[in-house]
Amino acid sequence: MPAIPPPAMSPPLPHPLRTRSFRLLFAGRALSLLGDAAVPAALALAVLAATGSTAALALVLGCAMVPKLLLLPLGGVVGDRFDARTVALVTDLVRCATQLVVGVQLLGGAPTLAVIAVAEAVGGAAGAFAMPTVSPLVKGTVPAESLHRANAAMGIAVSATRLGGPALAGTLVLTVGPGWAFVLDAATFAVSALLLTAVRVERVPIPRRSFRADLAEGWHEVRSRDWYWTSLVAHSAWNGAAAVLMTLGPAIAVQRLGGAATWVLLLQTGAVGFLLGALLADRVRPRRPVLAANLGLATYALPLVLLAVAAPAPLTIAAYGLAQAGLGFLSPVWETAVQRAVPAHALARVTSYDWLLSLAAMPLGYALAPLAASVWGTGVPLVAAAVAVGGCCLATALVPGVRRFRRT
Numbered sequence: 001m002p003a004i005p006p007p008a009m010s011p012p013l014p015h016p017l018r019t020r021s022f023r024l025l026f027a028g029r030a031l032s033l034l035g036d037a038a039v040p041a042a043l044a045l046a047v048l049a050a051t052g053s054t055a056a057l058a059l060v061l062g063c064a065m066v067p068k069l070l071l072l073p074l075g076g077v078v079g080d081r082f083d084a085r086t087v088a089l090v091t092d093l094v095r096c097a098t099q100l101v102v103g104v105q106l107l108g109g110a111p112t113l114a115v116i117a118v119a120e121a122v123g124g125a126a127g128a129f130a131m132p133t134v135s136p137l138v139k140g141t142v143p144a145e146s147l148h149r150a151n152a153a154m155g156i157a158v159s160a161t162r163l164g165g166p167a168l169a170g171t172l173v174l175t176v177g178p179g180w181a182f183v184l185d186a187a188t189f190a191v192s193a194l195l196l197t198a199v200r201v202e203r204v205p206i207p208r209r210s211f212r213a214d215l216a217e218g219w220h221e222v223r224s225r226d227w228y229w230t231s232l233v234a235h236s237a238w239n240g241a242a243a244v245l246m247t248l249g250p251a252i253a254v255q256r257l258g259g260a261a262t263w264v265l266l267l268q269t270g271a272v273g274f275l276l277g278a279l280l281a282d283r284v285r286p287r288r289p290v291l292a293a294n295l296g297l298a299t300y301a302l303p304l305v306l307l308a309v310a311a312p313a314p315l316t317i318a319a320y321g322l323a324q325a326g327l328g329f330l331s332p333v334w335e336t337a338v339q340r341a342v343p344a345h346a347l348a349r350v351t352s353y354d355w356l357l358s359l360a361a362m363p364l365g366y367a368l369a370p371l372a373a374s375v376w377g378t379g380v381p382l383v384a385a386a387v388a389v390g391g392c393c394l395a396t397a398l399v400p401g402v403r404r405f406r407r408t
Contacts, residue, residue, distance in 0.1 A: 016150040021141040021199045028192030029134070030157040032092070035185030037165020039099070042173055042181035043120075049178075050111050063117040064124035069359055071128035076352025077214040079132040080345060083203070088137060089196040091130035096189035098123035099182045106179030131355050132348035139339045139347065140201035147339050148285060151332035155278035159328055162271040218349025221342060227290050227401030228338070232354055236361040237392040238297055238327075241304060241385035243365025248378045249307055257313040266317045273321035277328025286333070290405045293333045294396045296326035301390030308382035337405065 016022045047057045079087055098119040105111040105119075134154075142150045172181045209217075222229055253263035277296075286292035302319040342350045365385070372381035396402045 014146075015153075016142040016146040017153060019142055019146075021201065022138070022150055024195045024199050025137055025141055026153060026157065028092075028195035029154065030161065031188040032185075032192045033158060033161040034165055034168070035099075035181075035188035037161040038169035038172065038181045039185050041166060041169040042178035043102075045173055046106050046111070046178040047113070047116070050106075051113060056113055060113070060117050060120050064120040064127075065359070065363065067121050067125040068128045068131075069356065071125055072131070072352045072356040072359070073215060073218070073349075074211070075129035076132040076218055076349035077211055078129055079136060079348025079352070080218070081214060083201070084133040084136040084140065084348060085196055085199055085201045088130055088133040089193050091126040091133075092189045092193035092196065094126040095123050095130070096186045096193065098126070099189065100186040103179045103182030103186060106177065106182065132352040135335060135339055135351045136344065136347045137199070137201060138335070139344060140203075141199065144340070148332065148336045149282060151335040151339075152278060152282035154335070155281060155328060155332040156275065158331070159271065159275035159278050162274060163268075166267075214349065218346055218353065221346045221350050222353050225341070225401060226399050227396075227405050228341075228350070230396050230399045230402065231290060231294055231334075232357050234294055234297065234389075234392040234396050235354070236357040237388045238300055239358045240361035240365040241300055241389040243362040244369040244381055244385040245304055245307065247366055247369040248373055248382060252307050252310060252378060253313075256310045257316065262313045262317070266320050269317050269321040270324035273324035274328035277325035277330075278332060279328075280325070281329045281332040284329075285407055287407055288403065288405060289333045289337045289407050290402050291397060293330040293337075294393045294402065296329050298390050298393035299323045299326045300393075301386040304382045304386035304389070308379040308386070341405075 017026060043060065044057055047060055051057075101119040102116050105115055138150050138154065139147065168184075169181055172178065172184070222232070249266070250260075250263050253266065254260055257263075299319075300323040303316055303323050306316040306319050338351065338354075339347065369381050369385075372384070
């Protein structure tokens with residue numbers, strides 16, 4: 001009996017970074033993320049040094065956040081209706097200009113709070129149009145079978161900038177001043193815009209309709225997928241819980257866990273965990289990606305509970321690293337699932353709702369955590385946040401669409 005030859009194996013797919021357009025997109029995105037990661041610390045120190053007022057800092061941060069929240073649904077419509085590459089390029093140029101204005105203000109030695117607040121508001125508005133374009137750009141620059149690795153590469157870039165950004169900010173602030181952090185951020189946006197001019201994105205025909213009809217269709221795409229909107233509720237709970245931890249955690253670390261060094265080590269461990277989670281996502285492809293990602297996200301309840309009871313610092317730090325690894329794993333797995341399941345012509349609108357719910361939960365956590373802590377102590381809001389994030393993420397396993405969603 002003649003031997004049966006083994007089935008022919010298809011050659012392994014090249015890494016998406018070997019694709020020129022995605023490589024350019026990745027480089028621009030990584031640069032702008034690095035600049036953005038250096039800005040928050042520089043902004044806080046600069047505004048406090050110039051005004052001596054935490055209220056002034058809250059005003060500037062609010063000016064950046066509120067326009068972003070209000071305009072995100074509109075940004076999703078624009079990202080779908082027009083060329084995502086063009087929208088991203090224009091918003092990069094706008095954010096380059098706003099960061100340069102802030103940098104010049106700080107370098108001049110007599111910054112005007114109103115100018116900085118307006119510049120941050122304009123930059124926040126531009127961010128509302130830029131954020132929904134990322135997913136369509138990734139999907140339009142790589143083959144469908146390479147989406148997972150492309151999203152994992154983007155996740156690795158995010159985690160790397162989280163590690164390097166604060167160190168870069170500290171170096172700039174301590175040596176040449178916080179203004180140069182904004183000049184650097186402006187330069188990264190300029191380079192990103194330049195790289196985008198050479199990116200080629202697969203175009204998707206979009207029917208011309210009213211903005212209201214586009215908004216309604218985007219919401220229908222969200223509402224019609226139980227796996228999507230229930231996961232958004234869980235992700236929103238995670239962001240609210242993260243705001244509670246970021247608000248109450250520093251004081252607990254300083255007063256009960258060994259000092260400021262403990263908090264810094266916890267944050268750095270989290271950044272390393274996020275990187276490891278993104279690296280794991282590049283290698284592991286679960287059969288039920290949405291379920292696996294949401295279950296991983298539930299681990300954020302662990303550091304919240306441990307902080308609430310002032311558990312030993314090494315245990316709390318390790319738990320936070322594990323929780324951030326869950327987030328690092330979720331990001332590329334979730335992005336790939338959404339890109340494959342949602343029609344390309346509605347992708348920016350659908351992701352804009354994801355960003356909207358995630359960002360809206362954070363100010364709520366920032367506001368409620370200190371109020372609850374002043375009445376009941378820090379343990380109550382931390383445990384409540386743990387129950388919310390753990391319960392919402394684990395409850396998605398009960399949703400039929402989440403259980404049925406399988407990797408294609």
